[in-house]
Amino acid sequence: MGKKYMFAEKLKNLPLLGIALALVFTILVQCKKNKEIADQSTNQPLPQKKDSLVETAAPKPAIKYTSMIFSAKxxxxxxxxxxxxxxEEDRYTILALNRLDSKNKWRADTLAIPDKIDHTLMMYSPFPTQLDVLKEVKKMVFxxxxxxxxxxxxxxxxxxxGPTSMGKKAAQTKRGLMFANWKKELAISTVNSSWKLPFNFxxxxxxxxxxxxxxxxxYPASHSCLRLLMNDAKFMYNWADQWILNKGGATVKAxxxxxxxxGDYQxxxxxxxxxxxxxxxxxxxSVEELNNIINPHLEKILEEQRNREEVVAQKPTEVKPAA
Structure with missing residues (x-):
């Protein structure tokens, strides 16, 4: 009778034993998985946080152009x-891409017309969307x-x-690095007093x-100045910074x-x-082309920027902008 009792007790404990074994098995399997995950993470480089200034720009959308011919006849x-x-907005955009304004659209002979219209022009930009070499330069004009x-x-x-019309062949615009000086909302040309120049900088x-x-x-038609559309001239007039003169206005402080x-025009x-x-x-x-243009001037640009920041940080009575 004792043996039968012990056998019966063993049978009663079998379900508990199975649960215990299953629990142990589960723990062992999970430990193995955790180890595999840990091994993988040590073998793979950690993801690097991207700097928004050096992040690769998204590719521009593909644009196709067709021609619209304006024959003399x-x-x-x-x-x-x-x-x-x-x-009217679409015509403004198309003319701008062809370096024309509405007043001069009669000069068109062949217009390049994009299959997508973007009134900001940014979709058609020939300039790189990002220049890492300028990440420390607050403002830059080309x-x-x-x-x-x-x-x-x-x-x-x-x-x-945007578009411009620069100096004609006989009066070409000076190349190289320059700095924005004074501005006047409506200037008069020194070449011809009848020429009014809105938002001159x-x-x-x-x-x-x-x-x-x-x-x-x-085409390039000016007497060395940089002609712009009205909206662009107004934007740049408000966006760019003037020089700062020393007391008396005879010398430049910043x-x-x-x-x-x-570059050269063909x-x-x-x-x-x-x-x-x-x-x-x-x-x-290309980025490389602009880098080659910027690099010889970068030290000077940053030096002038630092100087300007120091001058601006001084008391307002010590800073005298141009009239």
Whole structure:
């Protein structure tokens, strides 16, 4: 009877024994998994936090261009069709891409027309959206002679670009590094007193070079100044920083926003923006090209920026901007 009792007790304990074994097995399996995960994590590099200033920019959307021809014999009818097909805002955008303003649209012979319309123009930018070399530079302006366009950067990020008409062949705009000086909401040209120059911002005082609103005829046509559309001239007038003069106004205490004018125009050749019809990237300026243009001037740009910050930090009575 004793043996039967002991056997019966063993049978009663079997379910508890099975549960215990199952629990032990589960723990062992989980420990193994945890070890495998730990091993994987030690063999893989930790994800690095991306710096927004050096993060690779998203690729631009693909744009295709078609041509609209304004032949001499049918220019009027072609212009009627252009006006009918596109809204006023769309026409403004298309003309800007072809370095024309509304006043000079009659000069069009062949327009490059994008298949997508972006009234900010940013979708069509020939300039890189990011320049890491400028990440410490608060504001930077570029004017490209080859493609007759300007670009504005803040800490290396492209914030705006647009068309320009720079100095004609006989009166070319000075190349190189300059700084924004004084500004005047409505200036009078020293070449012809009948020429009114809205939102004029001087960048070379002795040569009288500045950017301002004036006609965009679709080619370099100025007397060395940098012509802009009205909206662009007004934006840049408010965005860029002026110089700061010493007491009395005879000498410069701190320079304004840095400006670089670069490259050469293909005088007498095909207008560069017409090449977009066959190659939408034909006007693009690479990061490497702009780096090569910036690097010789970078130390000077940063030095002037530091000096300006020190001057601005002084008491207001010690800072005298240009009138």
């Amino acid at each position: 049918k220019k009027d009818s072609a212009m009627v069709a252009f006006n009918k097909q596109f809204s 004017f490209s002679y080859p493609i007759q366009a300007y670009a504005l950067y803040e800490n290396g990020k492209l914030i705006k670009w 001087n960048i070379h005082n002795t040569l009288g070079i500045g950017w301002h609103q004036y006609d965009l005829p679709g 320079n304004g926003t840095p400006v670089i004018v670069f 005088w007498g050749g095909k207008k560069p923006w017409k090449n977009l019809i066959l190659d939408p990237k034909s006007n693009d300026i």
